[in-house]
Amino acid sequence: MGCEPLAGGRRELVHVHEVEVSLGGRTVLRDVDFRIAEGEFVGLIGTNGSGKTTLLRVVLGLQATTAGEVLVAGREGRRGGPIGYVPQRVAFDHDVPVRVADFVALGVDGTRLGLARRDRGVHERVEEVLASLELGALAGRRLGALSGGEQQRVLMAHALVSRPRLLLLDEPLANLDLPRVHETIAVLDRICRAEGVAVVLSAHEISPLVPVMDRVVYIAHGRVACGTTDEVVRPEVLSALYGHHVDVLNVHGRVVVVEGEPGDPGTHPEVVVR
Numbered sequence: 001m002g003c004e005p006l007a008g009g010r011r012e013l014v015h016v017h018e019v020e021v022s023l024g025g026r027t028v029l030r031d032v033d034f035r036i037a038e039g040e041f042v043g044l045i046g047t048n049g050s051g052k053t054t055l056l057r058v059v060l061g062l063q064a065t066t067a068g069e070v071l072v073a074g075r076e077g078r079r080g081g082p083i084g085y086v087p088q089r090v091a092f093d094h095d096v097p098v099r100v101a102d103f104v105a106l107g108v109d110g111t112r113l114g115l116a117r118r119d120r121g122v123h124e125r126v127e128e129v130l131a132s133l134e135l136g137a138l139a140g141r142r143l144g145a146l147s148g149g150e151q152q153r154v155l156m157a158h159a160l161v162s163r164p165r166l167l168l169l170d171e172p173l174a175n176l177d178l179p180r181v182h183e184t185i186a187v188l189d190r191i192c193r194a195e196g197v198a199v200v201l202s203a204h205e206i207s208p209l210v211p212v213m214d215r216v217v218y219i220a221h222g223r224v225a226c227g228t229t230d231e232v233v234r235p236e237v238l239s240a241l242y243g244h245h246v247d248v249l250n251v252h253g254r255v256v257v258v259e260g261e262p263g264d265p266g267t268h269p270e271v272v273v274r
């Protein structure tokens with residue numbers, strides 16, 4: 001199932017074309033085909049093991065494919081320009097003796113490792129990014145002394161400071177309480193619009209993302225369906241994707257996706273969406 005670029009003249013930034021990936025002799029992504037336009041906010045939604053991390057690594061050029069191609073800004077892999085990446089489950093030890101602002105400044109050289117230049121432009125950009133992530137008050141704090149959620153935001157700042165055109169975030173909402181989930185999404189939405197950076201955020205729950213997403217890439221068993229929430233979160237589309245019957249229920253303003261067993265439309269809830 002493919003996905004056309006957004007209307008409104010937005011230029012294509014990412015094209016994942018008929019990609020297949022095998023890991024340990026097993027095909028974990030197949031016929032994956034979608035596009036992402038510049039500046040759009042995309043949710044990559046799927047349950048554990050559906051292939052979200054693998055797909056993000058493919059877009060980054062870190063994961064080899066067995067078929068298909070991936071173009072970022074019209075070129076293959078990372079050569080399409082810096083991509084900001086916030087991996088899943090990164091935690092700094094309590095005693096890591098690095099200041100937040102210094103760590104974020106290290107992201108200035110984009111994908112290259114090394115000491116950031118300590119000029120005024122860098123300092124201003126670091127302050128700007130920390131403020132946009134509501135981290136200004138933490139600039140002088142020790143990285144290791146922050147909470148897990150705060151550390152993750154610092155990683156977002158590190159990924160954004162070099163002004164990437166694409167920001168990939170792997171399950172940044174996992175392990176956050178609900179108010180923090182909404183706060184984080186609101187912050188990322190503002191950054192997406194203000195900086196014109198395309199944001200691709202993986203999650204296993206679509207519900208809190210619906211108000212901000214331009215489009216969804218829904219992934220199940222290594223295959224994707226892409227479109228607006230209304231286009232994709234429908235029984236006929238998700239049933240085709242899962243390969244068996246799926247219901248989509250609207251309950252008190254939330255959408256509940258109920259996956260049936262193969263050959264058995266009897267239900268048990270698998271994914272809750274709004």
Ligand SMILES: Nc1ncnc2c1ncn2[C@@H]1O[C@H](COP(=O)(O)OP(=O)(O)O)[C@@H](O)[C@H]1O
Pocket residue numbers: 023024028046047048049050051052053054055
């Ligand atoms: N290095 C690996 N070798 C073999 N199988 C892997 C490897 N990494 C991931 N997988 C498998 O690929 C599938 C997709 O994994 P992953 O992309 O991590 O899913 P998600 O991020 O959605 O939880 C899973 O079935 C997982 O077990």
Ligand SMILES: [Mg+2]
Pocket residue numbers: 052053054088170171
């Ligand atoms: Mg994952």
